[in-house]
Amino acid sequence: MFAFRCTARAVLPVLAFYSLSPLSLAVAETLPAENSTLTLGAVNVTSTESGPLATSSVLSSVDILGGDILEKMPVTYSWELFSRAPGVMLTEFNQGTTSGKLSFRGFNGEGEVNAVKLLIDGIPSNTNDGNMPFIDSVFPMDIDSIEVVRGTSDPRYGLNNIAGNVNINTRTGGNYNKARVRYGSFNTREVQLAKGIETSNWTQNYFFGRQQVDSYRDHADTERYSFGGKWFYTPDDGSYRLGLIARHYESEAQEAGYLTDDDARHHPRMSNAYNATDKGTRRMNQVSVHFDTDLADNLSWSAKTYLNTFDDRRWTQYWRTSSQQERDTYEDQYGAITSLTWRPQVDWLHAFALEGGSDVQKQQNRSERYRTVERVRQAQTRDQDFDFNTVGAYVQAEIEPFESLKIVPAYRVDKISGDFTNKTTGQDYDINDYGLIKQPKLSVVYSPWRFASVYANWGRTFQVGTGAAAYKVPPRNEDLAPSINEGWETGIKFTPASWVDGRVAYWRQDASGEVSRRLNDPSGESDNVGETRRWGYDLQVNLHPSERTEMWMSYSWQYSKILQPSSTLPDSKGKEIDHVPHHLWNTGISYQATPALQLSAWANGQTNYYLERENTQGTYGGYVLMNLGATYKLSETMSVDLQLKNLTNRYYEYVWYDPDGADASLHSPGDGRALYAGMTFDF
Numbered sequence: 220m221f222a223f224r225c226t227a228r229a230v231l232p233v234l235a236f237y238s239l240s241p242l243s244l245a246v247a248e249t250l251p252a253e254n255s256t257l258t259l260g261a262v263n264v265t266s267t268e269s270g271p272l273a274t275s276s277v278l279s280s281v282d283i284l285g286g287d288i289l290e291k292m293p294v295t296y297s298w299e300l301f302s303r304a305p306g307v308m309l310t311e312f313n314q315g316t317t318s319g320k321l322s323f324r325g326f327n328g329e330g331e332v333n334a335v336k337l338l339i340d341g342i343p344s345n346t347n348d349g350n351m352p353f354i355d356s357v358f359p360m361d362i363d364s365i366e367v368v369r370g371t372s373d374p375r376y377g378l379n380n381i382a383g384n385v386n387i388n389t390r391t392g393g394n395y396n397k398a399r400v401r402y403g404s405f406n407t408r409e410v411q412l413a414k415g416i417e418t419s420n421w422t423q424n425y426f427f428g429r430q431q432v433d434s435y436r437d438h439a440d441t442e443r444y445s446f447g448g449k450w451f452y453t454p455d456d457g458s459y460r461l462g463l464i465a466r467h468y469e470s471e472a473q474e475a476g477y478l479t480d481d482d483a484r485h486h487p488r489m490s491n492a493y494n495a496t497d498k499g500t501r502r503m504n505q506v507s508v509h510f511d512t513d514l515a516d517n518l519s520w521s522a523k524t525y526l527n528t529f530d531d532r533r534w535t536q537y538w539r540t541s542s543q544q545e546r547d548t549y550e551d552q553y554g555a556i557t558s559l560t561w562r563p564q565v566d567w568l569h570a571f572a573l574e575g576g577s578d579v580q581k582q583q584n585r586s587e588r589y590r591t592v593e594r595v596r597q598a599q600t601r602d603q604d605f606d607f608n609t610v611g612a613y614v615q616a617e618i619e620p621f622e623s624l625k626i627v628p629a630y631r632v633d634k635i636s637g638d639f640t641n642k643t644t645g646q647d648y649d650i651n652d653y654g655l656i657k658q659p660k661l662s663v664v665y666s667p668w669r670f671a672s673v674y675a676n677w678g679r680t681f682q683v684g685t686g687a688a689a690y691k692v693p694p695r696n697e698d699l700a701p702s703i704n705e706g707w708e709t710g711i712k713f714t715p716a717s718w719v720d721g722r723v724a725y726w727r728q729d730a731s732g733e734v735s736r737r738l739n740d741p742s743g744e745s746d747n748v749g750e751t752r753r754w755g756y757d758l759q760v761n762l763h764p765s766e767r768t769e770m771w772m773s774y775s776w777q778y779s780k781i782l783q784p785s786s787t788l789p790d791s792k793g794k795e796i797d798h799v800p801h802h803l804w805n806t807g808i809s810y811q812a813t814p815a816l817q818l819s820a821w822a823n824g825q826t827n828y829y830l831e832r833e834n835t836q837g838t839y840g841g842y843v844l845m846n847l848g849a850t851y852k853l854s855e856t857m858s859v860d861l862q863l864k865n866l867t868n869r870y871y872e873y874v875w876y877d878p879d880g881a882d883a884s885l886h887s888p889g890d891g892r893a894l895y896a897g898m899t900f901d902f
Contacts, residue, residue: 255672255674259283259285260284260286271521271560274368274386279370279675280676281366282304282305284304289359298320299319307323313436314475314477320354322334325753325779326382326753331738332733332748334383335384335385337384339389341386343379343525347607347686352501352531357387359411360411361428365388368384371679371680371707372678372706374660375576378611381680381704382706396414397899399899401895405432407432412425421450425449429443438474438476441470444468449463460512462509466505467502468503469502470499470500471499474498475490476537477538478886483886483888497535497536499533500533502530505525507523507524509522517561518559518561520557525552525556528552529550537885540881542590542591544590544591547588558577561574569621569622575613577610578611579608587603601742605686605687606637610636626662626663627663633658635650639687651698651699652698653700656683656701658678659679674710682702682733684745686743688744688745702734708727710725717763719763723758725756732750734748746788750781753777755775755776756776758775760772770806772804775803775804788833791832795829797829797830797831803825804823816849818848819847819849820846822844826841827839836884840872840873844871845865848862859897865889872887
């Protein structure tokens with residue numbers, strides 16, 4: 220509770236300042252309770268009088284991106300859409316099917332600690348190691364909105380919800396026919412088709428997307444496609460809604476590999492000869508059934524059940540003296556999620572709601588690795604078969620003593636189970652007995668003024684091992700405790716005028732015993748990083764100075780430190796966590812020059828980061844990228860657009876340090892200047 224007392228001390232001076240300022244006296248009129256959510260773009264709003272508590276209602280550090288600003292962004296993969304989200308860092312591997320990922324709150328995207336829970340239409344969509352390849356199966360035109368929840372105060376999810384979560388909501392309902400074709404640099408060819416059919420009882424939504432890219436670098440051709448459908452039924456009396464969602468994705472891509480520092484700088488488009496047979500194939504499926512009903516006027520029930528399958532094969536060689544590896548991963552995930560929400564009328568409260576929920580997530584995983592030569596197997600280095608299961612339950616209350624104050628206490632408990640078989644030896648191992656993982660949480664939003672809402676939150680989340688590291692594999696014979704992440708945040712959401720809104724926040728998150736996956740280890744084990752701390756500041760501002768103009772800006776300062784390292788790496792004490800830049804920012808402007816012509820410009824950047832936990836191998840990775848766009852509406856149903864990425868042809872790169880093979884930094888250059896032309900039909 221020490222962290223929460225610190226939070227309270229940080230919030231009280233802010234409250235005092237605003238309550239005594241002349242501006243607050245001028246607008247002292249009490250207003251309905253406000254939330255601290257910021258929304259960019261147009262979002263479909265649905266009633267919150269029934270159903271589960273809305274994310275924007277009960278959580279205090281939320282950003283929502285509307286589909287209208289996402290569907291025409293010039294991206295190859297949908298994780299790149301998060302460049303528009305405040306405080307989100309993108310890690311661009313650019314290695315075939317392993318293209319990149321997102322992270323935030325001082326956690327990197329290396330895959331060592333995957334700290335963001337991914338959901339697609341409310342369905343858990345991380346793989347066992349916490350990575351988020353399922354995001355690739357959703358193309359921009361199929362997205363209705365994206366919710367980004369940062370911090371430790373969300374009780375709805377347990378596993379992977381270390382620093383927060385993102386939920387990608389795809390289109391549901393509506394009558395529309397949409398098509399988009401795009402062509403551009405590196406022989407990029409893309410088509411997206413979307414159709415919605417809505418009648419009195421049924422909604423049907425269909426999507427197909429296909430993309431082929433020759434890519435900026437040699438030996439990096441990619442082809443991928445996705446298709447899916449959503450079918451929902453509501454009877455005439457509206458007493459329930461039942462739906463089915465199905466989605467299939469396939470991709471095949473060559474891998475350009477990593478370069479030396481010198482080659483990357485002077486020949487960024489090259490690929491090494493020893494990477495000539497590196498490639499990857501990936502197939503994913505998601506099927507889910509959704510059910511929502513009102514059991515009474517003030518009582519609603521929501522339930523989902525799902526099946527995810529993941530089939531991934533990858534051949535990769537990191538360095539000329541190392542061997543090519545074949546990495547095969549097969550996962551079947553299934554589970555159920557349910558919540559019960561009660562909204563009684565309490566005479567002595569302005570508003571009250573109570574929600575309880577539970578979830579079961581089961582995984583059947585197979586991980587195989589081989590040493591290969593030109594994709595021909597020479598020897599098997601891993602053959603693991605393991606089950607990993609979580610059962611969780613939570614309760615949260617939304618309490619409004621009066622209009623301007625909202626208090627959301629919550630509590631979550633998770634339990635982990637499973638078993639592990641090393642098929643190369645025939646040995647079976649039990650999972651670590653992590654016990655009941657208890658996670659109390661609390662959020663408060665105070666909104667006494669028209670122009671500002673002050674908020675604070677505190678909570679605990681957890682990290683456990685992934686792969687073999689979750690089990691008692693010798694020499695580890697004793698049960699490990701989970702790493703408990705305790706975090707808090709305090710901030711102000713401000714709206715001093717109708718044409719401006721924003722947020723300023725300070726946050727901190729401490730881990731009791733962070734573990735880091737050994738990415739290139741044949742056994743699939745992890746290292747104990749130790750006790751860590753992450754903290755930072757977030758600033759977001761959105762401006763609408765006129766009906767024609769929209770501007771946005773976000774800046775995040777983030778810091779990390781290893782407070783107490785493990786005995787295996789004592790020299791990391793007091794050092795920074797690898798691949799965490801101190802500064803992240805994005806900014807842009809959109810101008811409606813004429814009723815038909817929209818012009819836009821945007822930029823994003825970050826500073827350098829260390830490559831390893833002892834901070835001895837230098838810093839890399841900083842960049843500033845500038846982009847331009849123009850959209851012209853030819854008719855009510857047709858528009859064309861041009862997008863110019865990396866306007867200045869700035870060199871940028873992803874870099875990591877390989878202590879086992881190259882014993883040096885390895886570099887993956889990003890794309891150079893690129894021009895894309897698109898045409899969108901909406902009829």
